[in-house]
Amino acid sequence: MRRVYLDNNATTPVLPEVLEAMRPYFSEHFGNASSIHHHGQETRAAVDRARESVAALLGCRGSEVVFTSGGTEADNLAIFGLANFGLGPGEHVITSTIEHHAVLNACKHLAKYRDEYRDETGCEVTYIPVDGRGLVDPADVKRAIRPSTKLITVMFANNETGVVQPVAEIGRIAAEADIYFHTDAVQAAGKIPIDVNKIGCDLLTISGHKIHGPQGVGALYVRKGTQLEPMLYGGSHERSRRAGTENVPGIVGLGKAAELAIAGFERGDDLKMAAARDHLERELLEIEATGLNGEGATRVPNTTNIYFDSIDGEALVIALDLKGLAVSTGAACSSGAIEPSHVLVAMGLRPDRAKASIRFSLGKQNTAEDVDFAIDLIPETVARLRELSPVWPKSAVSR
Amino acid sequence: MSGGVDSSTVAAMLRAEGRNVIGLTMQLWNQRRLAGHAGMPESVQGRCCSIDDVYDARRVAETLGIPYYVVNHEERFERDVVRPFVEEYLAGRTPIPCSLCNNHLKFDQLLVVARQIGADQIATGHYAKVVFDERLNRWLLKRPADKSKDQTYFLFGLTQEQLSRTLFPLGGMTKPEVRELARKHNLVIAEKPDSQEICFVPGGDYKRFLEAYLAEQGDRPARIAEEKIAGEMVAGEMVTSDGKVIGEHAGVHNFTVGQRKGLGVATGSPLYVIQIKNDTRQVVVGKDEELYSRTLRACRVNLISTAELREPMRVAVKIRHKHQPAPAIIESAGPDEVRVTFDEPQRALTPGQAAVFYDGDIVVGGGWIENSTQ
Numbered sequence: 001m002r003r004v005y006l007d008n009n010a011t012t013p014v015l016p017e018v019l020e021a022m023r024p025y026f027s028e029h030f031g032n033a034s035s036i037h038h039h040g041q042e043t044r045a046a047v048d049r050a051r052e053s054v055a056a057l058l059g060c061r062g063s064e065v066v067f068t069s070g071g072t073e074a075d076n077l078a079i080f081g082l083a084n085f086g087l088g089p090g091e092h093v094i095t096s097t098i099e100h101h102a103v104l105n106a107c108k109h110l111a112k113y114r115d116e117y118r119d120e121t122g123c124e125v126t127y128i129p130v131d132g133r134g135l136v137d138p139a140d141v142k143r144a145i146r147p148s149t150k151l152i153t154v155m156f157a158n159n160e161t162g163v164v165q166p167v168a169e170i171g172r173i174a175a176e177a178d179i180y181f182h183t184d185a186v187q188a189a190g191k192i193p194i195d196v197n198k199i200g201c202d203l204l205t206i207s208g209h210k211i212h213g214p215q216g217v218g219a220l221y222v223r224k225g226t227q228l229e230p231m232l233y234g235g236s237h238e239r240s241r242r243a244g245t246e247n248v249p250g251i252v253g254l255g256k257a258a259e260l261a262i263a264g265f266e267r268g269d270d271l272k273m274a275a276a277r278d279h280l281e282r283e284l285l286e287i288e289a290t291g292l293n294g295e296g297a298t299r300v301p302n303t304t305n306i307y308f309d310s311i312d313g314e315a316l317v318i319a320l321d322l323k324g325l326a327v328s329t330g331a332a333c334s335s336g337a338i339e340p341s342h343v344l345v346a347m348g349l350r351p352d353r354a355k356a357s358i359r360f361s362l363g364k365q366n367t368a369e370d371v372d373f374a375i376d377l378i379p380e381t382v383a384r385l386r387e388l389s390p391v392w393p394k395s396a397v398s399r
Numbered sequence: 400m401s402g403g404v405d406s407s408t409v410a411a412m413l414r415a416e417g418r419n420v421i422g423l424t425m426q427l428w429n430q431r432r433l434a435g436h437a438g439m440p441e442s443v444q445g446r447c448c449s450i451d452d453v454y455d456a457r458r459v460a461e462t463l464g465i466p467y468y469v470v471n472h473e474e475r476f477e478r479d480v481v482r483p484f485v486e487e488y489l490a491g492r493t494p495i496p497c498s499l500c501n502n503h504l505k506f507d508q509l510l511v512v513a514r515q516i517g518a519d520q521i522a523t524g525h526y527a528k529v530v531f532d533e534r535l536n537r538w539l540l541k542r543p544a545d546k547s548k549d550q551t552y553f554l555f556g557l558t559q560e561q562l563s564r565t566l567f568p569l570g571g572m573t574k575p576e577v578r579e580l581a582r583k584h585n586l587v588i589a590e591k592p593d594s595q596e597i598c599f600v601p602g603g604d605y606k607r608f609l610e611a612y613l614a615e616q617g618d619r620p621a622r623i624a625e626e627k628i629a630g631e632m633v634a635g636e637m638v639t640s641d642g643k644v645i646g647e648h649a650g651v652h653n654f655t656v657g658q659r660k661g662l663g664v665a666t667g668s669p670l671y672v673i674q675i676k677n678d679t680r681q682v683v684v685g686k687d688e689e690l691y692s693r694t695l696r697a698c699r700v701n702l703i704s705t706a707e708l709r710e711p712m713r714v715a716v717k718i719r720h721k722h723q724p725a726p727a728i729i730e731s732a733g734p735d736e737v738r739v740t741f742d743e744p745q746r747a748l749t750p751g752q753a754a755v756f757y758d759g760d761i762v763v764g765g766g767w768i769e770n771s772t773q
Binding site for chain 1 (some may be wrong): 421
């Protein structure tokens with residue numbers, strides 16, 4: 001069966017060039033990057049080259065890049081690293097309602113003692129809502145600032161809708177108030193150009209496997225001078241900010257993926273991807289009783305999120321998977337069942353529409369034929385689901 | 400696929416027949432939801448929808464090489480099974496959540512999803528048989544070969560449409576044969592113990608579950624039944640059948656018809672709950688012989704082997720899961736209602752339970768016990 005993968009916001013395939021770059025670092029160049037001998041020097045050099053490549057993607061210096069095990073660890077390091085240092089009892093954090101769970105649940109944990117045990121010593125967290133387009137209003141962020149505010153963490157681009165947040169404006173607000181600003185750029189990296197100095201952030205998260213690098217590696221940008229305590233204690237790896245022997249093949253893969261992302265921007269790949277996404281989107285919105293989530297906002301070029309009224313998104317994802325098309329809806333809970341998306345609910349979408357929404361996300365490997373496959377398959381599948389749906393008005397079909 | 404032996408073996412059997420099989424597990428209830436509420440343990444080891452069961456089901460699907468998905472039906476399960484379960488107890492009845500789950504979830508919602516994703520039929524690990532009778536031009540539900548595992552009592556609500564799209568591959572097998580087959584297919588769950596209790600009530604302690612659920616709901620604006628949320632609202636008197644007040648009780652949900660233990664009153668002879676009066680919140684107690692009745696009224700009746708009851712019919716009627724079907728006459732008593740008259744008085748006819756009518760191995764139909772008359 002032909003299989004087409006349009007779920008690149010979940011993960012992306014490792015590009016052949018990335019795999020080739022990684023390959024020597026399993027058996028051939030296997031040294032521990034901390035070793036002083038030849039083998040160690042070889043891998044140390046590879047890690048540092050990768051660091052420079054990631055720095056080039058983000059517009060920062062290599063010394064400001066900390067490699068981690070992925071986006072989740074980088075988000076946690078940003079939040080708890082500061083928490084150990086600059087955040088304490090009664091201090092205040094500002095975030096948004098549409099963050100990834102790596103940020104949301106880290107913030108929830110910061111506030112645990114205050115919220116669950118009514119203990120005044122816990123941190124306080126303000127969750128900034130979004131409008132119907134899925135956008136955080138920087139004025140809301142500014143209004144939420146208190147004398148005790150130590151950190152603002154607002155994502156760069158949303159994983160479900162692709163909506164790009166006004167991070168540069170939030171960065172300016174944070175700088176004026178002298179508050180740390182972290183942004184989770186996992187879904188922005190490789191899709192739109194990033195410059196940490198234009199954003200004005202102190203901390204920024206990226207993940208390898210969302211940019212055609214390997215799973216299990218990510219990075220945190222830490223602006224020079226930012227006091228960050230490690231979460232893991234051990235050796236003095238990563239300038240004592242993240243202990244543990246480096247995942248050298250993974251880091252090399254992330255570095256290569258960053259280089260390819262930069263080359264892609266230079267070729268205008270992002271514009272081509274936006275054109276393919278727009279084509280898919282236009283065709284799907286031709287189906288009756290559908291709509292775009294995040295309409296009217298700037299979005300990353302690879303993502304579209306569409307609701308199909310009277311449809312159970314979960315059933316549509318399964319039906320499409322059985323026919324070879326991989327897409328997604330909501331967030332999978334621990335059992336693998338799907339829960340309604342907190343992002344769409346936060347945007348004020350009706351609960352039935354939140355459950356009827358599907359995310360399509362393109363990757364560099366996708367071809368025009370892949371998009372056509374989806375365009376051919378989805379209308380008939382949606383029609384079948386609606387025909388069998390107890391809530392679809394049958395008279396509307398013959399209209 | 401629950402992750403248990405029965406549904407796993409069904410998947411293996413159908414796969415071996417060369418059928419195109421898709422594994423589905425229903426996520427119905429979050430066991431952690433009530434953890435720590437009103438005396439519920441912090442860490443609940445319930446069986447329903449546990450991560451371990453999903454893991455088992457997924458491994459079986461992987462062994463068999465079939466696609467497998469978990470589908471979320473928590474909202475419908477709470478609306479159509481958990482809330483009615485709680486409300487029935489608060490109304491002094493003794494509910495059967497498994498039948499509600501079959502009627503509203505497994506053979507309704509799940510069947511819709513199954514058809515939407517391209518399947519023609521659903522197969523489950525229930526011990527029952529479904530056959531098409533050419534002469535009657537109807538789908539029949541029949542008792543299985545393994546009478547000790549008979550689950551037809553919980554399936555009386557199935558419609559002709561539902562039965563026509565249902566497979567019960569275990570209907571001709573005994574439990575030991577099913578386990579043997581699971582071993583033969585190298586299924587990791589072949590030795591997994593059977594589940595017994597109500598899946599969403601950990602440890603089978605339904606009273607504690609009710610209290611925890613009500614405590615949780617009490618914190619919310621949308622209360623399930625405004626006047627019944629607090630335990631004291633269901634408290635009342637304990638009376639004898641001739642109306643004498645002999646004590647008080649903390650809530651009708653603590654009682655089931657036929658119950659002897661935990662009445663909180665001491666008299667010379669053994670006392671049993673013989674009736675629970677929802678309108679006055681009185682629990683009527685009496686001697687064992689007062690528990691026996693010859694007739695009952697069954698409501699919301701579903702008929703399977705016949706479209707209607709034109710004239711009285713001689714059947715055997717089962718009034719609870721472990722009851723030996725008793726000879727009786729059934730006759731129509733209005734739309735969706737059937738009057739049951741037993742040859743011999745039956746003990747503890749319990750409102751909220753089902754009365755299921757059998758003609759030999761054939762399930763004629765069934766309904767919900769509304770009341771009985773001595």
